[in-house]
Amino acid sequence: xxxxxxxxxxxxxxxxxxxxxxxxxxxxxxxxxxxxxxxxxxxxxxxxxxxxxxxxxxxxxxxxxxxxxxxxxxxxxxxxxxxxxxxxxxxxxxxxxxxxxxxxxxxxxxxxxxxxxxx
Amino acid sequence: xxxxxxxxxxxxxxxxxxxxxxxxxxxxxxxxxxxxxxxxxxxxxxxxxxxxxxxxxxxxxxxxxxxxxxxxxxxxxxxxxxxxxxxxxxxxxxxxxxxxxxxxxxxxxxxxxxxxxxx
Numbered sequence: 001x002x003x004x005x006x007x008x009x010x011x012x013x014x015x016x017x018x019x020x021x022x023x024x025x026x027x028x029x030x031x032x033x034x035x036x037x038x039x040x041x042x043x044x045x046x047x048x049x050x051x052x053x054x055x056x057x058x059x060x061x062x063x064x065x066x067x068x069x070x071x072x073x074x075x076x077x078x079x080x081x082x083x084x085x086x087x088x089x090x091x092x093x094x095x096x097x098x099x100x101x102x103x104x105x106x107x108x109x110x111x112x113x114x115x116x117x118x119x
Numbered sequence: 120x121x122x123x124x125x126x127x128x129x130x131x132x133x134x135x136x137x138x139x140x141x142x143x144x145x146x147x148x149x150x151x152x153x154x155x156x157x158x159x160x161x162x163x164x165x166x167x168x169x170x171x172x173x174x175x176x177x178x179x180x181x182x183x184x185x186x187x188x189x190x191x192x193x194x195x196x197x198x199x200x201x202x203x204x205x206x207x208x209x210x211x212x213x214x215x216x217x218x219x220x221x222x223x224x225x226x227x228x229x230x231x232x233x234x235x236x237x238x
């Protein structure tokens with residue numbers, strides 16, 4: 001079965017600045033793979049890739065049954081590894097996947113993630 | 120720059136039985152990525168993929184400047200995640216990458232590894 005396609009959406013004007021993240025030239029494959037070694041984190045990235053409905057999504061959108069502090073930790077780990085970009089909207093952080101950066105540095109990685117299925 | 124090609128070698132007759140490993144149908148992407156989240160482990164798998172000279176190689180072949188006990192641990196982690204197959208030759212274990220199994224389950228993964236370069 002073919003992996004579902006990545007949904008790309010245009011960047012709207014007037015976005016808040018992204019939170020701190022590694023620049024594309026400093027992304028490391030081993031760090032990215034480490035961040036994806038948790039099934040919850042693969043699930044977050046995959047849902048953002050294939051079910052995206054807005055430019056970026058708050059953690060409530062994912063429907064994950066975990067404490068907020070745990071989700072905050074997982075999203076931060078994904079951002080610090082370079083997988084997602086987060087922006088602060090008032091009290092809320094919203095995320096999207098760094099599709100172009102990841103495709104440029106690690107061709108094929110996003111296909112592996114979209115083809116993933118839970119055990 | 121294109122990633123170097125994977126070197127495949129035919130299986131010689133009379134090999135020892137492989138050590139215990141997960142069957143191909145039970146390989147999990149998150150487990151495989153976790154095993155690759157250490158630069159030494161990516162380096163081991165990459166060298167086996169692109170510099171292979173024999174069907175399987177003992178850990179001395181890799182030229183890694185680490186204690187034997189540490190190397191034994193890393194090779195075991197790679198085997199238990201399903202990345203390498205290990206066989207016992209007398210006192211020595213030798214390894215090769217499960218190329219066909221990994222290509223079947225996670226298309227594109229081996230390209231990511233062969234394209235990897237140390238930081």
